[in-house]
Amino acid sequence: MTKSTDRPGQRATGGKPALGLLLVVVVAVVVAGISYVGALGPVDPNSGSVKSLVHIKNGAGLAEITELLADHNCLRSPLAFKLHALVTGQAGQLKSGTYEVSPAMSVADIIRMLVEGRQATVTVTIPEGFNLAQIARRLAEAGLVDEKQFEVAATAQAVEEALKVKLPDGARTAEGYLFPETYTFALGTSSENIAARMLAEFDDRFVKELWQNVPPERRWGSLHEVVTLASLVEEEAQLESERALIAGVLRNRLQRGMRLECDATVLYALGEHRSQLTYKDLAIDSAYNTYRHTGLPPGPISSPGLACLQAALKPVQTEYLFYVARGDGGHIFSRTYEEHNAAISQVRDGAER
DSSP states (O other): OOOOOOTTTTOOOHHHHHHHHHHHHHHHHHHHHHHHHHTTTTTTTTTTTOOOOEETTTOOHHHHHHHHHHTTTTSSSSHHHHHHHTTTOGGGGGGOOOHHHHHHHHHHHHHHHHOOOOOOEEEEOOOOOOHHHHHHHHHHHHTTOOHHHHHHHSSSHHHHHHOOOOOOOOBOOOOSSSSSOEEEEEOOOOOHHHHHHHHHIIHHHHHHHTGGGGGGGGSOHHHHHHHHHHHHHHHHHHHHHGHHHHHHHHHHHHTTTOOOOOHHHHHHHHHEEEEEEEEEEHTTTTTOOOTTSOOOOOSSOOOOOOOHHHHHHHHOOOOOEEEEOOOOOEEEEEEEEEHHHHHHHHHHHHHHH
């Protein structure tokens, strides 16, 4: 009987090669892990000032989003981005929109931004007294809209839908109802949605807070008439103390059937600003020319601020029917035509000295 030469506890042949293979696998996994973690880092941590806009369309999938980000040099490894989104369960949570990205952002930063929907935004201020064309131009300069598209979107129908009111048949645009304020809009917001936001601000700040709190029997006119008068006050009054008084003068003239003779309405009809109007300008054939037509113009000529809306809603009770600019921002108010002519002479004589 042959004795076995194996000793108790002796390992089988080939043990050292198996251990070596295990070490190779472990090293490969570690290297791969390090590479994967490195691939999730920013392309260039020191390029925070380098930014670009990426627009992710509604319904875009992970592959399309990854390609867009890679095209903007924001990913060290597109594959690592996909894997991270899938492994963390966030691949289906990436939101559409316009985003500001940078090579200094990590994959985690980018995914967090897309999941939270933190879109790139622009803050823009619409001053009191801007008309529709000026608002459209300001929004276009901010990179938010196409100027002409916004003018097309800001319709009277949009006003009626937002405020639940009926405007006169002649009303065509949202002129006067786009509330002047500082707004922050996400890039890519449509012209229709921007107009709707401004109309909602008008609804919240004036209609709900002021207009609806005045009993109908105490209102001197319709909402459209009050807004139209407020736009005239916005253009005519430079001093806060004179707003309600000028509104009172204009209302008095309306009630007496007198022409308003507001230079601002002629300028609106001309479509341009001029420091001085000529007799030819005053003869322009336009429904907005209050030197030729009695009553209010067909609609507002600008976006009045809250103070002028308040003044038009509650004009001062006064006997004045005329006013003339002094040249320092204020006006001289008169009760009669004779007093008015004397005031004009006083202003002219003062200017000639």
